[in-house]
Amino acid sequence: MDDHQIIEGFKNPATKNKAFSVLLDKYQQRIYWHVRKIIIDHDDTDDVVQDVFIKVFKNLDGFREASQLYTWVYRIATNEALTFLKKRQRKQAWSIDDVNHDLENKLTSGSYIDGDEIQIKLQKAILTLPEKQKLVFNMKYFDDLKYEEISEIIGTSVGGLKANYHLAVKKIEEYLSED
Amino acid sequence: MSDENPYKKLKAPHLKKNIFETPEGYFGDLKEKITLGLVTEDERILSSEQLKKSIFEVPNGYFDKLNEKIISATKRTEEEGILGNETLKKNIYSTPENYFESLNSEILSKVKPETKVIPLYQTTWFRAVAAAVVLIMVALLSMPTKQLSESDLLSEVSDEAIINYLEERQAIEYELLSSVEGLDAILDNMILEETSSYSFALNENPELDYDFEYFDH
Numbered sequence: 515m516d517d518h519q520i521i522e523g524f525k526n527p528a529t530k531n532k533a534f535s536v537l538l539d540k541y542q543q544r545i546y547w548h549v550r551k552i553i554i555d556h557d558d559t560d561d562v563v564q565d566v567f568i569k570v571f572k573n574l575d576g577f578r579e580a581s582q583l584y585t586w587v588y589r590i591a592t593n594e595a596l597t598f599l600k601k602r603q604r605k606q607a608w609s610i611d612d613v614n615h616d617l618e619n620k621l622t623s624g625s626y627i628d629g630d631e632i633q634i635k636l637q638k639a640i641l642t643l644p645e646k647q648k649l650v651f652n653m654k655y656f657d658d659l660k661y662e663e664i665s666e667i668i669g670t671s672v673g674g675l676k677a678n679y680h681l682a683v684k685k686i687e688e689y690l691s692e693d
Numbered sequence: 694m695s696d697e698n699p700y701k702k703l704k705a706p707h708l709k710k711n712i713f714e715t716p717e718g719y720f721g722d723l724k725e726k727i728t729l730g731l732v733t734e735d736e737r738i739l740s741s742e743q744l745k746k747s748i749f750e751v752p753n754g755y756f757d758k759l760n761e762k763i764i765s766a767t768k769r770t771e772e773e774g775i776l777g778n779e780t781l782k783k784n785i786y787s788t789p790e791n792y793f794e795s796l797n798s799e800i801l802s803k804v805k806p807e808t809k810v811i812p813l814y815q816t817t818w819f820r821a822v823a824a825a826v827v828l829i830m831v832a833l834l835s836m837p838t839k840q841l842s843e844s845d846l847l848s849e850v851s852d853e854a855i856i857n858y859l860e861e862r863q864a865i866e867y868e869l870l871s872s873v874e875g876l877d878a879i880l881d882n883m884i885l886e887e888t889s890s891y892s893f894a895l896n897e898n899p900e901l902d903y904d905f906e907y908f909d910h
Contacts, residue, residue: 534804538796556788564796572804629783632781633783656782686775690775
């Protein structure tokens with residue numbers, strides 16, 4: 515079942531659940547890892563991923579395939595993940611530094627994380643980036659998405675994304691070179 | 694008299710006569726002198742065409758390849774830098790065992806409310822409202838026969854406040870009781886309206902829905 519078939523299947527009440535199940539099988543892991551890299555903590559990610567797919571379920575009827583299904587799902591996931599961090603920041607009356615500090619703590623002492631020193635350092639370096647650079651870097655470096663796809667997901671021009679990625683790479687290289 | 698009228702003297706034509714002079718033929722040579730003065734000794738040497746010839750050279754075809762080199766330089770930072778190290782791309786995060794297997798069914802159970810419809814009379818809020826109604830009915834019925842101590846207590850509250858309170862409660866109860874059946878329809882409508890306007894906005898103008906105004910800070 516390709517994306518178009520999933521969308522068509524979802525419109526038919528008889529095949530709706532089957533189509534959604536296929537969509538879940540196809541995208542849940544990619545979306546999970548995407549969100550996990552933003553939120554770091556497994557349990558928080560679990561909550562957000564469920565919300566993402568519940569939103570997808572509620573809104574897929576109105577999806578008109580102006581963009582690709584998976585960039586649309588990525589978009590919802592990105593938004594949900596960032597909203598989650600923003601909500602917690604507001605709730606705890608944190609500054610953005612506090613948020614990053616909290617994420618860094620989770621990175622070093624959280625469960626379900628297994629990386630060597632340099633791999634952890636890379637994740638810490640990513641945390642120091644402004645949000646957009648962080649997103650572009652993750653999607654380009656780890657997920658191998660094309661700029662055109664990232665552009666659909668976070669709504670920035672391809673040129674702007676290239677500049678953001680270049681800046682991100684530069685900052686991360688500098689961070690990794692420090693002792 | 695001259696003190697009283699000083700300007701009269703200044704008006705005399707001979708006062709305007711230029712009393713300064715130049716050597717003979719001065720203005721004839723001036724232009725040439727200025728032109729010469731501008732060209733310094735050094736410049737006269739530097740103006741030599743031979744000196745203008747560049748002594749620097751570039752390898753053959755250098756400029757043809759320059760563009761390409763600049764473009765690939767951005768890629769090189771990644772490929773040859775620390776980030777080019779493939780082990781860095783390893784996913785360091787993991788999940789509890791069988792997480793994804795259970796995630797699927799967990800989400801499915803949450804998006805299919807029709808599989809576990811809770812009857813209205815079983816919902817907590819309905820029970821709470823029912824209990825409140827019963828309590829208020831009891832209070833209303835038993836009020837006339839109440840002991841003095843209670844009316845004493847009530848007398849501390851103004852009649853107006855009590856009337857307002859009771860009227861308000863009754864209005865709410867009446868509304869709830871008369872539209873218990875309509876409630877579900879109202880909720881459905883609200884949800885439908887919300888999701889349809891959401892998906893409409895999302896598809897008509899995705900940028901509007903997910904406005905990433907918080908990306909840059």
